[in-house]
Amino acid sequence: MIETESLTKKFDGLTAVDGVTFRVEEGEVFGFLGPNGAGKTTTVRMLCCLISKTSGTAKVAGYDVGNGADSLKIRRLIGLVPDNVGLYESLTAYDNMDFYGKLYDRTESQRKESIAALLKMLELWEKKDVPVATFSKGMKQKLAIALALVHDPQILFMDEPTANLDPEAARTVRDFILDLKKQKKTIFLNTHNLDEAQRICDRIAILNTTLRAMGTPEELERSVQGRVTVIQLEQSNDAVLAAVKNLGLGDVSAEGNKLTISTADPEKANATILDAVFRAGGRIQSVNVVGSTLEDAYLKLVREKEKV
Amino acid sequence: MNLRHSWIIALKDIRIFIRKRTVLYTLVLLPLLLSVLFPLVIEYGGKSSGGITGPEIPALLHSFEWFFVIIPAIIPAPIASYSIVGEKLEKSLERLLATPTTDGEILLGKSIAVFIPAIIATYAGASIFMALIDAVTYSKLGYLYYPNWDMGIILLLAPLVLLLSIELNIITSSRVSDVRSASQLGGLMFLPFIGIYLASEIGVVTLDTNALLIIGGVIAVLDLAMFRISTSVFQREQILTKWK
Numbered sequence: 433m434i435e436t437e438s439l440t441k442k443f444d445g446l447t448a449v450d451g452v453t454f455r456v457e458e459g460e461v462f463g464f465l466g467p468n469g470a471g472k473t474t475t476v477r478m479l480c481c482l483i484s485k486t487s488g489t490a491k492v493a494g495y496d497v498g499n500g501a502d503s504l505k506i507r508r509l510i511g512l513v514p515d516n517v518g519l520y521e522s523l524t525a526y527d528n529m530d531f532y533g534k535l536y537d538r539t540e541s542q543r544k545e546s547i548a549a550l551l552k553m554l555e556l557w558e559k560k561d562v563p564v565a566t567f568s569k570g571m572k573q574k575l576a577i578a579l580a581l582v583h584d585p586q587i588l589f590m591d592e593p594t595a596n597l598d599p600e601a602a603r604t605v606r607d608f609i610l611d612l613k614k615q616k617k618t619i620f621l622n623t624h625n626l627d628e629a630q631r632i633c634d635r636i637a638i639l640n641t642t643l644r645a646m647g648t649p650e651e652l653e654r655s656v657q658g659r660v661t662v663i664q665l666e667q668s669n670d671a672v673l674a675a676v677k678n679l680g681l682g683d684v685s686a687e688g689n690k691l692t693i694s695t696a697d698p699e700k701a702n703a704t705i706l707d708a709v710f711r712a713g714g715r716i717q718s719v720n721v722v723g724s725t726l727e728d729a730y731l732k733l734v735r736e737k738e739k740v
Numbered sequence: 741m742n743l744r745h746s747w748i749i750a751l752k753d754i755r756i757f758i759r760k761r762t763v764l765y766t767l768v769l770l771p772l773l774l775s776v777l778f779p780l781v782i783e784y785g786g787k788s789s790g791g792i793t794g795p796e797i798p799a800l801l802h803s804f805e806w807f808f809v810i811i812p813a814i815i816p817a818p819i820a821s822y823s824i825v826g827e828k829l830e831k832s833l834e835r836l837l838a839t840p841t842t843d844g845e846i847l848l849g850k851s852i853a854v855f856i857p858a859i860i861a862t863y864a865g866a867s868i869f870m871a872l873i874d875a876v877t878y879s880k881l882g883y884l885y886y887p888n889w890d891m892g893i894i895l896l897l898a899p900l901v902l903l904l905s906i907e908l909n910i911i912t913s914s915r916v917s918d919v920r921s922a923s924q925l926g927g928l929m930f931l932p933f934i935g936i937y938l939a940s941e942i943g944v945v946t947l948d949t950n951a952l953l954i955i956g957g958v959i960a961v962l963d964l965a966m967f968r969i970s971t972s973v974f975q976r977e978q979i980l981t982k983w984k
Contacts, residue, residue: 443981480838483977504840512838516831522756534748535839579835 433458433587433618434479438488441474448474451488452643456635458586459616461609463623463633467734470640472622473515476589479620481506493586508536511580515591515622517572521565525556525575528564529582536583543582550578554608570601577608588612591622606632630726644733652729654697661698661705662722663691666715675712676705689717741848745841749849754857757822762923766818767857771811771865778804779872794880801873801885803940805894806947808866810933812902815858817926820909823850825922828913828983837976847910847974854906855899862898866891893952900959905929907966914973914983 434456441449449471456462464472477483479492481503490497492506520528526547533543551557554574564572573593580588593609594602609632612619623629629636630649637646645652665672668689677684681704682695691709695701698721709716757763782800785792792800827833836846870886877885909926916922936955939945 477980482834482837482980504842507838508840510838512835514831514834514838516834518830518832518835520752520756520832521830522759523752527755531748531752532835532839535745535836535841537840576835 433460434462434490434492434620436475436479436488436490439475439478439485439490440487441471441478441483442486447641449478449639450642452639453488454637454643454646456618456620458618459613460634461613461619461621461632463621463629463636464639465624465626465629465636465730466639467624470734472639473591475639476512476591476620476622480510480512480589508583509586511583511585511588513577513580513588513590513593515595517576519564519572519575519579522563524561524563525551525567525578526560528575529579532579533582538583546582546584547578550581553611554578554604568601570597570604573597573601573605574608577605581612585617587618587620589620589622592624593621594623594625594628602628626726626730636726638730638733640734645729649726652733653726660722661693661695661702662720663693663705663709663714664717664719665689665691665709666717669712669714672709672712672714675708675714679704679708681705741842741844743845743848745845746849746852749836749841749846750852750856753823753850753853756826757819757853758857760818760822763818763822766815767861770814771861772868774804774807774811775865775867775869776872778807778869779876782873783876792880794877794882797877797881797885801877802890802947803937804869805891806933806937806940808862808869808891808894809897809901810930810937811865812858812862812898813905813930813933814927815861816854816902816905816909817929818923819854819857820850820906820926821913821919821922823853824910824913825916825919828917829919833979837979843975844971847971850910851903851906854909855902858902859899862902863895866895866898890949890952893949893956897952897956897959900956900963901933903963904959904966907963907970910970911966911973914978 434454436455437453439449439452440447452471452475464475466472474483478485479490479497481497485498493509495502495506495509497503497506520531523531529547529550530543533547538546547560548557551560554577556571556575556578559567559571564575567575577590577593580590590609594605597605606628609619609621613632621629621633633649635646635648636652638644638652666689668686673684673686673691676691676693681701682693684694685692693701693705702719702721706716706719782792782797827836870891874884874886905926908929909922912925913922916925936945936947940947945951
C-alpha cells in the first residue's frame, strides 16, 4: 500500500530524511517512532504529496509520489490527521466536515451519511451545530480524525494523534484507531508514545533521520541484547552453573543462589536451560525473563549513528 | 483546474470572515461613509458663502470619483489577512493542502473570497454615491451628472486595483504571522492612489479620461507581474516549509 526506496529529503543542505526504505501492507497499522526532528512529519508530508522528495522513490496505493498527475490521485485516496488539528474554529463541527466532504467531491447524500456516522461514532453528534472554538482538546482531536475520514480514505496518515490529550481522550482516540484497523484501513501512525505504538501497531519503524530498525514490537524488543533469564535456585550449585555454561547459549553468571543467563531469545532457550539445571540436580524456586522493553530498543536505536 | 473547488473554498472563507467585525466594518462602513459624505459636501459645502455653484460641481466630483479607486485598494487588506494569515494561525492550511485540490484552485478560491465582497461593496458604494449626487446636483446642473464615461472608467479600474491589492496581500501574508500586521501592511496599498489624488489636487496630474486609461493600463501590467509573484509564493511546499 505504501512503499519507499531510499527516500531522502534535504532542506537547504540539511538532511531531514536520509535513504529511508520501508513497505506498509494493506490493512496494517504501521508505527513511525522517533524523537522530535527525526523526520517523521517530513516523511508523512512527502507521502501525502505536500512536499517534494529530494531523491529516492515512494509509491502510495501504486501511484508515484512526486509525479504531478499522481499527486492528486494519492491525495484523493488518503486522509491526513496533521499534528495540529487544523480546524476552522468559527465554523460548526458539521460545517467543517461538510467543507472537506465537498472538496473530495462527495455527493450531498454521501456527505450527510458519512458525517452522521463519524460524528455519532466519535460521540460528537450532539455538538454538531456548535462552533468548534467551544470544543475541548479531546473533542477537537476526535473531530480532526473524523475530518480525515469524511471521504472514506483507504489510507490514513496520523501525525501524533494523541499528543497533548488527557489519558481518557487519548484512550478514546486509540480505541478508534483500533476500530479503523478492524475496518481494514491502512494506518500510518507517527508517534513518540511507545506505549501507544506497542498497543496498536502491527509493525514499527524507528527513525532518526535514517531508518534504525523495523519490525513487530516484539521483534524490536528482542533486537536489543539485554533480555535475560533469571533462575532462582534453592541452593547454589557449581554443577548447575557448569551445566548451563556448557550449553553455550550465552553469557552465564551466578550471584548467590541466582543464575543469570543472557541469550538472544530467552523464550526459545529457556526449555533447554531448565532441562540442564534439572539434570545437574538443581532445584528451582522461580524463573523470570527480564530485560529490554520497546523503550530500551527505542533508546538504543535512536542513539545509534549507523544506519541499519 | 476545478473551479468548483475554488468556489467551495471561497464560500467557506466568506462564511468565516463575515462573522469578523473588523471585516464587516471595512466592507460596509468605508464605502457607505464616502458615498454619503460627498453628496453632503456638495449639498451643504460653502453654505456661508452662498454654497457650491453649478460650474464648480464637475471639478469637485472628478476628485471625489477617485475615491472609488482608493476603496478597492483598502478593502482587501483585512479580508485577505483573515483568509490567508487567519488560516495559517488556525493551522488549517496543511489539512487543506492535503485535499485533492491544486495550488491554483486554492489561490483562486482565496482570491474570489476577497474579490466578491470587495467589488460588491465598492459598486454598491458607487451606486449610492451616483444616485445621491444626481439627487443633490440636478437642480443646480439642470441634467443628471451620472452615469458618465469617467465614472465608467473608474468602475472598470476598481476590479484591476482590487486584483492588485489581493495579490499584494497574498505576498504579504506569506511573510507575516499575525492578522494585524498582514492587514496593516496590505493596507499600505492605498498610498500610491492617495499620492495620485494629491497630485491631481495640486495640479501635477489631471485625472481626465486619457489619464485614467493610462493608469488603468499601468495597473493591468502590474496585475500581471504581481500575479506571477503571488503564484510563485503560493506553492504548497513553500507554504509548509518557508512561510512564517
